[in-house]
Amino acid sequence: MVFTIWGLKSIQIRFKFDFFSFCLERFHIMSATAAPDYIDVLIIGAGPAGLMLANWLGRCGVKTRIVDKRGSKIYNGQADGLQCRTLEIFDSFGFADQAWKESNHMLEICFWNPDEQGRLRRSGRIPDTIPGISRFQQVVLHQGRIERFFLDSIKEHSDISVERGVLPTEFSFDDAKAADFEDYPISVTLRTLSEEEAAPPQQQQHHRSSTGRETVSDGLFRSNLAADDTNELIQAAEKRNRVDQVELVKAKFLIGCDGAHSWVRRQLGYVLEGDSTDYIWGVLDIIPITDFPDIRQRCAIHSASHGSVMVIPRENKLVRLYIQLQATEHETGGRKADRSWITPEVILQSAQRILHPYKLDYTYCDWWTGYQIGQRVGNEFSLKERVFLAGDAVHTHSPKAGQGMNVSMQDTYNLGWKIAHVVKGYSDGSILKTYQTERRQIALDLIEFDHRFSRLFSGRPAKDILDEEGVSMEEFQAAFEKGNEFASGTAVDYGPSILVAKTDKSHENIVSKSNLATGVLVGKRMPSFKVLNQSDARPWHLQELLPSTGRWRLLVFPGDLTNPETKQRFGNLGEKLGARDSFIRRFTPPSQPVDSVIEVLTVHAGPRISIELQDLPAAFHPYDEKLGWDYWKVFVDDQSYHEGHGQAYAKYGINPAHGASVIVRPDQYVSWVGEMDNYEEMAGFFSGFMKEQTNTKSEE
Template structure:
C-alpha cells in the first residue's frame, strides 16, 4: 500500500511562485512540503527580470543583497529608431528605466531563473525545507464534507504523488523549452504516495495540473505575436548593449536585456506567419537560433553585432494572455504564478507577478493555520491577486501591440511613434515597477481614515523612508522594520513627546495598550511572546539631539530599539521627511497598520486607539481570547 501522511501545506511546483511560498512558510515555522517534477533546478535561461517592488519584497525576507550582488542592474532604458537617412537606427533617447519616484530600488535586476531560485532554495534549507524531486501529482481531491471543510484541524485535501525514478525533462530538438515529462518515463516509475493536506498550493506553471484537475478555466487567448529569444555574449560597438534597449527598425523590433557578466538576452519579433500543427499550435520548428541572431543583427544596423559563441540558451514562443477564472477552490486549494496568468515576457512581469502571488498568500495561510485569523482572510487572496492579474494582461496587450507594430517612418506613417511607445512605458511606471499596486477595500483593507496619512495609500505597500532610532541615532529604512515575519506592524506616529499635552495623549495610548482588552493582548495567544503577533513601533517628531527613548510610555515601547524619530541622519544623507511624505500631522500624529506582507491596511488617530478603534479593526478578522 502506498504510504500516506499529513501535512499542513503542500506546495506543488518549485518555480518562482513555489519557492517564494515555500521559503515564506518554512521561515514562519509552518509545517510544509514542496515537490517538483524537475529532477534538478533550472540552470539557464527562462524568466529573469526582477522589478523594484519585488526587490523590496526580497529585502523583506533578507534576500535582496544576494540578488543585487549577483545580478545585473538595469538603470536606463534606451530607444532606437530609424535614421532619417535610411542607414539603420540611431538612439532617440535614453531615460530612467524605473520612473516610480518612491521606489526604494530605482533599477531592475536581471539574473537567470536558476540563480534566483537558488536564493530561495538556500534560504529554505536554512529553515529545514528541501524540494522533493522528481515528483508529479497524480490526482487531487477536496473533501465534500462541510464539517471537515469547516474544521481547522482537518486535512480535507487528498493528493496522490508519484515519485519518479529517473525522469528527465523532454527536450525538444529545436530548443523550444518544455516542462512536459515524457509519458513513457512517467508511467514506468512505480512509487506512489498519498498526502492529506490542510491546504494545497498549485504553483505548477502554465500547464498547471492542479488547475486542470479542479476544472478552473482560463480566460483569454493566444495572440499572433511570435518571439524568438537568445541568451548570448555578443561582440559589438552598439553603445547601449548594457542598457535595456527597445529597437524599432525597418527590419523589425528587437529588445535588449543585459544580463549578469557580459551576457545579453535578445528578444526578436518573428515576422513570418508560422504553420499551425495538428494540435492547433503554431509550429515553431522553422525558427532557429541562427535566424533569431540574424534578425537581431539586421535590426541593429549600422552597428556591428557578432556572436563568436553558440547561444547559451534560446527559445521561441507565442504570446498567450490569459487569466484563471478562480485562484482558489473552497479556500483549501490555491493556484499561483503561471498557473493563474500567462502573458508576454517583454514587460518583465512574469516572475514578479508569480512571486508576489505567493507573498500575498503565505502570511494569510500562516495566520489561519495558527488560529490567529478567521479562514475568511483567505478569500482576500483571489480578490487581491486576480484583480492585479487582469490589470497586468490589459497592460501587456497594449505593450505587445505597440512593440510588435513597426516604427513610424516616412514610408510607414501609420506605425508606432516613438512618443507613443515611450509614453506608455513611462506612464505605466508605477504599474510595471510593481510599486503602484493597490489592493481593493476588504475585510483587511479599510481606507476610512485615509486623510490622516494621505501619503501612505491604504492598499499600497508602505512607502520607504529613513527614520532615526532614538536610543543610538542610527538611521533605519522603515521598510527594514516592516519585515515579512508574519507579524502585524502597528506604527504609532506619536508627534513630539517633549510637548506636555502630547505626552499626555501618548501616555493614555500606552495605558490602553497595557490593558488586557487591548488588541495586542486580546489577539496574541495566551502563553505566546508579547510580540508574537504584533510589533509596535513609535516614530516621534522630536529632534534627534533632544529625543530620549525613555520618554515613550512602556505600553508603547517594548524595547529601546522600537522607538524612532523623524529627523535627518547624522551623516545628513537621508531622513527627516517621513511625516511630510506620509502627510501626517507632526503635532497630533496618527496610527498606521501595516500587513505582514508590507501593505498599508488601516489608519486611525491616537485618540481612536483609546476609544477602541484598533480592537474594532482587528476584531473583523483576527481571532481573540474574548472574541
C-alpha cells in the same frame, strides 16, 4: 522490488515484495493501504511562486511540503527581471542585498527608431525606474540565482526541503471538510520519478557551430511553443509498473504553482481565458560583439521593416535580446506557430537585420528560446479557499516586460501569511477570500498592460502621421513611461476588504482617515523613508523595520513628544495597549512574547535628543526579564550623522502637531490609517477577523 511504507516520517520501512508487484499495478491501491502523511500545506511546483510560498510558510512555522516534477533546478536562461517591489520583498526576507550585488542594474532605457531616411537613430532616453518610487531599482538576474536565494533561505529558517522528481497523480477533495480549517479535505497521490524521467529534455551539452559560435542550452522545452509533458510522464511512469515510490498526502491546503500547464488547475476544471497572437519572438542570451552603442542599456529598437528588438543587459557580460522573428516561407515551411524552424542562427539573423547598419555577433550563447505572444488569465483562483492557484497557473503573457516572475512571486507573497495565520489559529478563514479578490485584479491589470505593450512593440513604426497601421513612436515612448510605474510593482493597490479599510464604509464600521497621512495610501504597500533608532541613532529604511516574520504592525507616529498634549495622547494610547486585556494581548497566545502577533513600532517627530526612551510607556519598548528593555521599537524622524534626513513625516504627509497611526499587514500593505490614539478603531479592525487567544487557551 523495493516497497516503501510512507507516512512514518522518520522511519521508512522497506520490504522486498516481489510477489505483490503483479497486483499492485495501479498505485492508488497501495496509497489506500499505507498511512497517509498529514500536513498543513502541499505546494506543487518549485519555481519562484512555489519557493516564495515555501519560504513564507517556513518562516511562519507551518508544516509544508513542496514537490516539483523536474529532477533539477534551472541553471540558465528563464525569466530574470526583478521589479523594485520584488526587491523590497526579498529584503523583507533578508536576501535583497545578495540579488542587488549580483544582478545587473538597469538605469536607463533608450529608444531606437528609423529616422526620416529609414536609418536607425537613438530617439530618446528615460530612466528605467521612476526616481523616488522605491529604494531599489529594477535589476536583472538569472532565475537560477533567485531560486538559490529562496532555497538557502528555506534551509536556514525551516526544515522544508524541495522534493524534486515528484509528481502529483491523483487528487480528491472532501467538500464536507471544507468549512473546518482544522480538518484535511485534500488528498493527493504523489509519485517519485526515476532520475531519467525527471530530467528536463533541455539540451545541456555545449554546441559549437561551424561559425565558431558556442551554445550552452535552449529553453524551448519550457516555451509556450512546446506541449506539456505531464501526462506523458504519468503514463510512462505507470507503464513502468513500479509502485515503490507512491505516497498519499492529506493536506489542509493545496497550492498549484505548477505553471501554465498546471496539473492542479486541470483537477479543478478551471481554465485560462484569453488569446494568443501570431507574433513569434526569439530570445538569445549572448556575450555580444557589436558596435551598437547602447548594448549595455535597456533598449527598445524598432526597425523600419524588419521587426523589433528589446535589449536587456545582464550580469556576467551577458545581454539578453528579445527578437521579433520574421521567418520567410522558405525557412518555416509555412508552419509559423511551430518551433521546429527556430534556431540560434535564425534568431541572430533576424537581430542582425533589425540592427543594421550596426553589427552584431557572438562567440558565446548562454541560452536561447522562442515563444508566441498571448495573454490569458484563470477564471477562478481558488476552490473554497482550500486549493489555490498562483503564478503562471493563472496568468500567462509575454516575457519582455519582465513582469511574469515578479507577479507570480507576489501572488504567493500575498497568500502565504494568510494561510499561516489561519493554520496557527490567529485568524478565521475569511481572510483567505481576499487572495482571489486581490490577486485576480492584478492578473487582469497585468495582461491588459502586456497586451497594450506587446502590440506597440511588435508593430511596425508608423512612416508618418497618416500611417494608421503603423505604431506611433511617440505613443510607444509615452506608453513605456506610463507603464514604468506599473512595471515597478509599487502601483499595486488592493481593494477594500476585511483586511483593507479604505475611506468608504467597505470595512464594516472601520474607515481610514487618509488626510492624516496623505503619503500613506490604504491598499498600497507602506512606502519607505529613513528614520533613526532612538537608542543608537542608526538610520533604517522604515521597510527594514517590517521584515516578513508574519507579524502585523501598528506604526504609531505620535508627532512632537515635547508638546505636552501630544505626550498625553501618546501616554494614553500606551496605557491602553499595555493593559492586560488590550487587543494585542487578547489576539496573542499567552505563552508568546507580546510582540509576536502584533508589533507596535513608534516613529516620533524628533528631535531625537529631546526625549529619553525610559520616559516612554513600556508598551512602546517592552521589558523582558532576561533581555531587559527592547531598544528596537522606537524611532525618530531626524537628521542622521552620515545619511542625511529622511523627512519621514513630510513624505508620509503626517502633521507632527497631530500625528497618525497606521496598521500594516504582514506583507507590508497598508490596512488602515487613523488617529494616532484611536485605540477603539484599531481594536475594531483586528476584531473583524482575528481570534481571541486567551479564551481558547489558558496556558498562562
